[in-house]
Amino acid sequence: MLARSAESLYWIGRYLERASHLARLMRQQTESLVDSPVRDIYFGWHRIYGTLGRRPHTGPLDTEGDEYYTLADSFTLADDLTFEATMPDSIRNCFSLARENARQVRHRISAEMWASLNRPYLRLRDMEIQDIWASTPEQFYANVEADIDTFRGVSSSTMYRDQGWHFIRMGSLLERAELVASVLGAQIAAVRLFAVPADAYWTSLLRLFHAFEAYQQGDGLAIDAGRVLDLLVSDPHLPDSLSMSVLGLHRELSAIGDGPDRTATSQARSQVDHMSDLLRFVWPRTSDAEGLFAEFRIAGRRLHDLVTETYFDYPVVTRSARIGEFDQ
Amino acid sequence: MKFDGYDLDAGVYDELFRSDGTPRSHGRDLYETLLEASDDDMNAIGEWVTRSFTHEGITFTVYGDDEADERIIPIDCIPRVMAGAEWRGLARGLEQRLAALNAFLRDIYDSARIVSDGVIPPDMVFGCPQYRIEMQGFEAPRGIWVAICGTDLVRTVDGFRVLEDNLRVPSGVSYMIAIRKATKSAMRLLYRRSRVGAVEDYGLVLRRTLHEMAPEGCDDPTVVLLTPGVYNSAFYEHMFLARQIGAELVEGRDLVVEDGYVYMRTTAGLRRVDVIYRRIDDDFLDPLVFRPDSLLGAPGLLHAARLSNVSVVNAPGTGVADDKSVYAFVPDMIRYYLAEEPLIPNVETYLCRRPEDLEYTLDNLEHLVVKRVGESGGYGMLVGPHASAEERNRFASLLRQDPADFVAQPTLALSRAPCLIDGRLEPRHVDLRPFILSGGETRIVPGAFCRIAMRRGSLVVNSSQGGGAKDFWVLEEG
Numbered sequence: 062m063l064a065r066s067a068e069s070l071y072w073i074g075r076y077l078e079r080a081s082h083l084a085r086l087m088r089q090q091t092e093s094l095v096d097s098p099v100r101d102i103y104f105g106w107h108r109i110y111g112t113l114g115r116r117p118h119t120g121p122l123d124t125e126g127d128e129y130y131t132l133a134d135s136f137t138l139a140d141d142l143t144f145e146a147t148m149p150d151s152i153r154n155c156f157s158l159a160r161e162n163a164r165q166v167r168h169r170i171s172a173e174m175w176a177s178l179n180r181p182y183l184r185l186r187d188m189e190i191q192d193i194w195a196s197t198p199e200q201f202y203a204n205v206e207a208d209i210d211t212f213r214g215v216s217s218s219t220m221y222r223d224q225g226w227h228f229i230r231m232g233s234l235l236e237r238a239e240l241v242a243s244v245l246g247a248q249i250a251a252v253r254l255f256a257v258p259a260d261a262y263w264t265s266l267l268r269l270f271h272a273f274e275a276y277q278q279g280d281g282l283a284i285d286a287g288r289v290l291d292l293l294v295s296d297p298h299l300p301d302s303l304s305m306s307v308l309g310l311h312r313e314l315s316a317i318g319d320g321p322d323r324t325a326t327s328q329a330r331s332q333v334d335h336m337s338d339l340l341r342f343v344w345p346r347t348s349d350a351e352g353l354f355a356e357f358r359i360a361g362r363r364l365h366d367l368v369t370e371t372y373f374d375y376p377v378v379t380r381s382a383r384i385g386e387f388d389q
Numbered sequence: 390m391k392f393d394g395y396d397l398d399a400g401v402y403d404e405l406f407r408s409d410g411t412p413r414s415h416g417r418d419l420y421e422t423l424l425e426a427s428d429d430d431m432n433a434i435g436e437w438v439t440r441s442f443t444h445e446g447i448t449f450t451v452y453g454d455d456e457a458d459e460r461i462i463p464i465d466c467i468p469r470v471m472a473g474a475e476w477r478g479l480a481r482g483l484e485q486r487l488a489a490l491n492a493f494l495r496d497i498y499d500s501a502r503i504v505s506d507g508v509i510p511p512d513m514v515f516g517c518p519q520y521r522i523e524m525q526g527f528e529a530p531r532g533i534w535v536a537i538c539g540t541d542l543v544r545t546v547d548g549f550r551v552l553e554d555n556l557r558v559p560s561g562v563s564y565m566i567a568i569r570k571a572t573k574s575a576m577r578l579l580y581r582r583s584r585v586g587a588v589e590d591y592g593l594v595l596r597r598t599l600h601e602m603a604p605e606g607c608d609d610p611t612v613v614l615l616t617p618g619v620y621n622s623a624f625y626e627h628m629f630l631a632r633q634i635g636a637e638l639v640e641g642r643d644l645v646v647e648d649g650y651v652y653m654r655t656t657a658g659l660r661r662v663d664v665i666y667r668r669i670d671d672d673f674l675d676p677l678v679f680r681p682d683s684l685l686g687a688p689g690l691l692h693a694a695r696l697s698n699v700s701v702v703n704a705p706g707t708g709v710a711d712d713k714s715v716y717a718f719v720p721d722m723i724r725y726y727l728a729e730e731p732l733i734p735n736v737e738t739y740l741c742r743r744p745e746d747l748e749y750t751l752d753n754l755e756h757l758v759v760k761r762v763g764e765s766g767g768y769g770m771l772v773g774p775h776a777s778a779e780e781r782n783r784f785a786s787l788l789r790q791d792p793a794d795f796v797a798q799p800t801l802a803l804s805r806a807p808c809l810i811d812g813r814l815e816p817r818h819v820d821l822r823p824f825i826l827s828g829g830e831t832r833i834v835p836g837a838f839c840r841i842a843m844r845r846g847s848l849v850v851n852s853s854q855g856g857g858a859k860d861f862w863v864l865e866e867g
Contacts, residue, residue, distance in 0.1 A: 063637045064654040165619050168632035176444055183443065224656060321658030372656040377645055 067228045068373040069162040074232025080155035081209040082240045088202035099131045111247030140190035171219035181208035231313040238306035239361040246354035260284040270301040320371035329367040336360045402804035415472040422579045434575040435809045438466045463857035465808040476863040480833045482732030492726035494534035509718045519708030534704040538825045544804040556711040561838035563626035572860035586835025586863035592633025601828030602700045610663035612636040617669045617685045646689030651699045664700045671705045713762040742793040750797040754781045757797040818842040835863035
């Protein structure tokens with residue numbers, strides 16, 4: 062398929078995964094505003110901003126305030142992460158960018174996919190934080206998640222399984238792998254900062270990834286940080302586990318097939334192997350989980366570069382260009 | 390719904406009613422359906438049609454001072470209807486016209502017999518900015534320079550006339566199909582009863598035409614649609630057609646020309662392209678031949694086309710044949726090349742380059758429509774009867790400065806059709822753009838992009854000027 066179309070499809074996958082992920086974090090965070098202690102709320106904000114590798118503009122996380130300030134800060138931070146035009150990862154921006162990419166490849170996706178992306182985009186485009194804050198913000202975020210789930214479902218049932226499908230999947234899986242590693246790293250950093258081994262912080266992490274029930278199926282009632290992380294890293298059945306994402310990346314890359322340069326293709330495949338090795342062989346033995354997650358994310362970014370160089374932006378040396386070089 | 394307040398005008402043809410106020414025989418079903426429908430039902434249908442366009446993102450882009458705005462075209466849910474017999478007569482006329490225009494293009498880029506025989510003055514052809522000297526001696530595949538044509542027709546009380554031939558990159562066909570889809574659902578019972586000619590297979594017809602235009606010996610051509618990109622006002626249409634014909638939607642940056650062949654960049658490397666359905670203007674096609682600053686085309690594209698290694702559809706240089714001055718000579722072309730009388734007449738046109746026509750135009754500005762020859766889309770135009778004295782004076786001085794840049798035509802009373810306006814049935818002026826495809830044979834789907842001047846009394850139907858659109862049904866008898 063056309064390289065530029067493939068790239069747009071890949072980015073649709075990435076942006077929607079990012080929006081979905083942030084909506085999930087925000088739903089949990091806005092739920093916690095109802096009944097959680099102020100300290101837990103601050104923990105939640107630290108984890109979210111840590112995940113994104115950012116600091117909020119006004120720095121309200123520097124000091125913990127009382128109830129009143131906590132809620133006021135939360136309003137500002139939620140606006141920043143949901144609607145702020147200058148925040149590249151805000152939910153609205155992710156939706157706009159996914160939709161803009163989809164607009165360029167509408168002939169490559171099903172009409173149903175386009176409609177299921179365009180409708181929530183139109184709704185989000187005209188909303189402001191006041192519109193969601195006055196009633197139940199958590200429901201708003203739940204709806205965003207549902208919209209993206211709908212898009213995934215519609216894609217799954219209507220899209221022709223050509224390369225385009227695999228590029229959307231690859232974008233989605235790579236984004237997920239990076240984001241989950243990022244949340245896990247941010248969790249460890251936030252726990253260290255707050256210096257309280259609260260079970261609630263770990264159960265909220267499990268819930269974030271739909272993993273609480275899976276964890277319960279294991280032995281004992283006690284919440285053990287090591288076991289929680291182990292589940293999220295290497296469980297072979299959990300959709301959000303890092304292992305599942307890497308397995309998916311293997312599958313998609315092999316379905317996509319070779320790019321024009323075999324060497325570049327095999328480099329991309331080796332990079333997925335490297336990510337897999339980090340989880341299979343380094344993770345069980347590491348004493349620096351945070352460092353490993355950082356390394357895993359760097360590996361993910363490298364994979365992104367390799368995919369781009371292999372399929373989207375490979376060098377084309379034309380005869381005229383070669384003649385030009387010779388003349389020089 | 391009631392037709393009270395739906396005033397008929399003896400000087401204007403109404404598409405639904407005869408001058409005595411009774412419905413035309415082919416419009417009886419539509420008339421009765423409208424009569425029986427409640428106001429609430431019709432308004433709900435109107436809103437539904439508009440909403441479906443918004444949800445599906447069927448938009449065009451309008452560029453303002455600051456930013457581009459994605460808009461939907463105002464859609465009227467009441468179809469315009471025409472009897473099949475009348476349509477077939479029109480179709481024959483359109484086919485005849487395109488045959489003559491293709492003959493004209495073959496001729497003027499070759500020996501230009503029509504000029505040496507004195508049918509058309511040389512400066513009208515060779516002095517036209519759309520005449521591309523670079524295309525001299527070019528042999529278009531199958532001799533067809535224009536494979537895709539959108540002809541603007543208007544109807545007055547005297548019958549149909551051709552207002553304009555669009556021979557470069559005619560647009561609007563996606564709206565024809567999208568509006569049909571929406572109107573068909575909205576008026577399902579009427580549609581079922583009415584035996585409406587189908588337009589939905591336009592994509593297949595276009596695909597067949599493009600395949601027929603492939604370079605000789607190429608049995609299974611790779612076809613691409615070349616778009617200027619997502620910011621072009623007609624991008625929705627480019628995407629829509631690419632999907633319909635199963636072609637890749639490429640931009641210039643996706644194409645590479647090597648050794649006289651055109652390739653596109655795919656995920657598996659370069660792949661050869663055989664037919665380019667281009668939706669960008671000549672100027673931007675190839676920076677090595679036309680505008681050197683263009684980033685929209687591909688360097689070397691024209692060279693590949695000249696070698697017949699790739700077919701560019703429509704061929705570059707066709708703009709000379711839809712120039713507003715050359716238009717005046719199309720009836721003569723039909724007589725000259727086909728030895729036939731034109732089946733659909735032109736609108737009387739005054740070429741202001743001629744002193745007597747200029748004088749007439751200046752004396753009658755309040756009755757005439759004055760157009761700049763190089764402009765389109767309703768820009769650079771004066772509608773005399775609706776213009777202020779100040780505007781007319783401004784145009785008069787422009788006319789004196791550069792008369793050759795203008796043509797004038799009588800202000801036509803375009804026919805009107807009923808439209809749903811603010812919950813009421815009101816007549817609005819309409820035109821018609823059918824699409825004629827010419828490859829191995831000429832094909833016309835029974836339908837058209839029917840544009841509406843949305844403001845009461847206005848004659849400007851262009852989308853960029855706030856015009857709307859409605860469905861157009863060709864009704865088969867029996």
